Amino acid sequence: MRDSRTLPAGTLETPATSAQRPRRARGSRLRPRHLLIGIAALAVLVLVSVLTGAADLGWQRVLAELGAQLTGGVSPLSEREAAILWQLRVPRVVLAVLVGAALAVSGAAFQGVFRNPLADPYLLGAASGAGLSVTVVVTAVPQVTLGSTGLAQVAAFLGALGGVGLTWLIGRSAGPDTATLVLAGVAVSAFLTAAQTFVQQLRVESLQRVYMWLLGRLSTSGWHEVLTVVPGLCLATVVLCACGRLLDLLGTGDEEAAALGVRPGRVRALVLVAASLATASAVSVAGLIGFVGLVVPHLVRLALGGSYRVIVPVSLLFGGAFLVGADMLARTVMAPAELPIGVITAFTGAPFFALLLHTSRRR
Amino acid sequence: MSRTTGFRRGVPLLLALVALLAGITSCAQRPASEEPVQQGNDRASAFPVRVKLSGQEPVTLPEQPKRIVSLSPTATEVLYAIGAGNRVVAVDKYSTYPERAPREEISALNVGAGTVSEYRPDLVIAQAGSAGELAKGLRELDIPVLLTPSAKDLSAAYQQMKALGRATGHNEEAADTVRRVRSEIDKLVRETPELEQPLTYYHEVGPDYFTATSKSFVGSVYEKFGLDNIADSAGGKFPQLSEEKILGADPEMIFLADTGTAGVTKGSVAERPGWQTLTAVKQGQVYELNEDVAGRWGPRVVELARSISEAIDGTRQG
Numbered sequence: 235m236r237d238s239r240t241l242p243a244g245t246l247e248t249p250a251t252s253a254q255r256p257r258r259a260r261g262s263r264l265r266p267r268h269l270l271i272g273i274a275a276l277a278v279l280v281l282v283s284v285l286t287g288a289a290d291l292g293w294q295r296v297l298a299e300l301g302a303q304l305t306g307g308v309s310p311l312s313e314r315e316a317a318i319l320w321q322l323r324v325p326r327v328v329l330a331v332l333v334g335a336a337l338a339v340s341g342a343a344f345q346g347v348f349r350n351p352l353a354d355p356y357l358l359g360a361a362s363g364a365g366l367s368v369t370v371v372v373t374a375v376p377q378v379t380l381g382s383t384g385l386a387q388v389a390a391f392l393g394a395l396g397g398v399g400l401t402w403l404i405g406r407s408a409g410p411d412t413a414t415l416v417l418a419g420v421a422v423s424a425f426l427t428a429a430q431t432f433v434q435q436l437r438v439e440s441l442q443r444v445y446m447w448l449l450g451r452l453s454t455s456g457w458h459e460v461l462t463v464v465p466g467l468c469l470a471t472v473v474l475c476a477c478g479r480l481l482d483l484l485g486t487g488d489e490e491a492a493a494l495g496v497r498p499g500r501v502r503a504l505v506l507v508a509a510s511l512a513t514a515s516a517v518s519v520a521g522l523i524g525f526v527g528l529v530v531p532h533l534v535r536l537a538l539g540g541s542y543r544v545i546v547p548v549s550l551l552f553g554g555a556f557l558v559g560a561d562m563l564a565r566t567v568m569a570p571a572e573l574p575i576g577v578i579t580a581f582t583g584a585p586f587f588a589l590l591l592h593t594s595r596r597r
Numbered sequence: 598m599s600r601t602t603g604f605r606r607g608v609p610l611l612l613a614l615v616a617l618l619a620g621i622t623s624c625a626q627r628p629a630s631e632e633p634v635q636q637g638n639d640r641a642s643a644f645p646v647r648v649k650l651s652g653q654e655p656v657t658l659p660e661q662p663k664r665i666v667s668l669s670p671t672a673t674e675v676l677y678a679i680g681a682g683n684r685v686v687a688v689d690k691y692s693t694y695p696e697r698a699p700r701e702e703i704s705a706l707n708v709g710a711g712t713v714s715e716y717r718p719d720l721v722i723a724q725a726g727s728a729g730e731l732a733k734g735l736r737e738l739d740i741p742v743l744l745t746p747s748a749k750d751l752s753a754a755y756q757q758m759k760a761l762g763r764a765t766g767h768n769e770e771a772a773d774t775v776r777r778v779r780s781e782i783d784k785l786v787r788e789t790p791e792l793e794q795p796l797t798y799y800h801e802v803g804p805d806y807f808t809a810t811s812k813s814f815v816g817s818v819y820e821k822f823g824l825d826n827i828a829d830s831a832g833g834k835f836p837q838l839s840e841e842k843i844l845g846a847d848p849e850m851i852f853l854a855d856t857g858t859a860g861v862t863k864g865s866v867a868e869r870p871g872w873q874t875l876t877a878v879k880q881g882q883v884y885e886l887n888e889d890v891a892g893r894w895g896p897r898v899v900e901l902a903r904s905i906s907e908a909i910d911g912t913r914q915g
């Protein structure tokens with residue numbers, strides 16, 4: 235029992251601390267230019283994304299339409315083209331920004347709390363919880379529409395929170411350290427995934443739809459999804475930005491943090507609740523999009539140093555930018571067919587990440 | 598973490614399933630059609646026979662099968678249409694037609710050779726691509742297995758009907774069925790006036806905008822009527838279209854084949870964001886199809902052809 239707990243605790247924490255510590259000195263303060271670069275990257279990608287799509291509206295005409303909307307001029311688009319732009323494309327781009335931002339920020343939070351470089355927003359069972367509850371809903375109510383408003387969305391949200399809650403309960407009862415919580419997350423994820431597979435076997439015909447959902451998709455029904463993500467994202471952003479300094483302190487170890495007047499348990503609980511809410515909101519509208527929450531905070535850390543006062547806000551911007559870019563590829567690479575966005579995030583994120591790790595090691 | 602990597606591994610499986618599930622969906626039933634039930638002693642004399650289905654190893658049947666298990670909904674429909682229904686002892690749970698087929702809670706995807714052998718079959722028919730392992734197991738038990746591939750067009754479907762006729766000793770009835778289906782479809786095509794400007798259509802297989810191109814079986818039927826498929830540039834048989842593409846293409850007709858389990862309706866389509874700007878939605882040219890008929894390549898393809906023909910008439914008048 236003791237071995238099984240101490241071993242992973244050691245292996246989980248060493249790489250993170252060794253990766254963070256040497257860089258902490260470099261950037262502990264958020265500089266305006268970091269934010270400006272993030273905002274610029276986001277703005278450029280959003281604009282390009284709005285100008286391109288499977289329906290060829292012509293980028294000059296879309297620009298003219300944007301101008302017309304701003305100045306109150308005459309729209310150059312037909313009714314149908316305007317619907318494509320304002321009811322499909324723009325809400326989807328905005329949703330990509332919000333989901334990407336939510337996942338990246340929660341990923342940063344999880345990595346901070348667990349001092350674990352492998353932590354991602356789904357670490358504590360959010361993905362498997364949402365997966366199970368969506369599968370149950372699809373099996374019980376086959377006519378439910380996935381990836382849009384209503385029952386499936388609520389199920390995904392509650393399932394994600396339920397998964398995390400279960401992990402929290404088990405982890406708490408087993409011990410106070412974060413490694414126990416991670417292990418509880420592994421157990422809960424395995425169990426919920428098994429339950430999901432079982433339910434799927436009962437209705438094989440639901441398999442395709444559930445799988446598509448698992449791969450993630452930014453489909454919208456107008457602006458509703460956008461509004462669904464906003465509260466969770468705002469809460470997480472405010473809490474995490476406020477807790478940046480505390481997360482830095484936790485990085486030095488619980489005892490050191492306690493000596494400086496921080497209550498590690500409280501901070502962790504607050505951060506995890508906020509991050510889980512943001513994750514659940516993202517999952518409820520976009521399914522399970524992998525890799526954003528893992529890669530983006532690491533890229534920011536590699537580029538700007540290990541302080542969470544920098545990582546959290548900059549991850550927010552770059553997470554949004556990354557997912558907008560990925561979704562643009564999902565919409566256009568095989569146009570008029572679509573690729574699942576989860577394929578794009580892994581396919582582009584993984585090699586880029588490997589390259590960055592390689593160059594940073596050489597530096 | 599381990600979950601997210603699991604999804605990546607699921608991608609090939611998923612793509613296989615997309616193609617597969619188009620054929621196995623459950624739905625509403627129709628009253629059973631008439632079918633000739635006659636028995637002749639000379640049927641047995643034709644055996645042993647060698648049956649060859651496209652892309653499959655030939656299968657030799659030593660004598661006329663008396664206990665058939667069908668794990669393919671299309672094959673079940675064909676067996677009953679060619680009068681071999683009285684030899685069918687079990688069908689899978691997706692074989693919803695005809696009503697009287699002995700449906701069991703099994704499917705080619707989740708049943709083992711042992712379970713199937715309990716029906717003491719002397720012929721098992723399953724869909725190629727979904728039953729490879731099962732077929733291997735059954736052959737080890739010396740039970741002949743016919744794997745029927747998805748038909749790519751009408752003539753492939755006719756060939757498959759004839760092959761099933763040969764395998765069951767119902768050559769004549771199979772040939773009759775093919776003749777009847779062919780002449781009825783030809784008649785429908787003839788009676789549907791030709792259009793100077795081909796109408797465009799979108800055939801929805803799933804509510805996430807999975808569709809069928811002209812390369813698919815269902816697409817080949819639309820093609821007979823000279824319709825233009827908006828998804829053809831996406832390539833493949835069952836691509837997932839970008840919603841923008843559908844709106845951008847503004848198809849004149851929309852056919853819904855996801856009316857069964859997914860429960861998509863004319864009304865729900867009109868409520869999708871932006872869809873009320875589509876010509877087909879504005880002019881009421883959205884047509885609900887029987888999901889099972891649209892997803893199989895059996896004799897009921899005549900019903901599909903009739904739906905298409907009526908839709909074209911409706912569109913021209915509307």
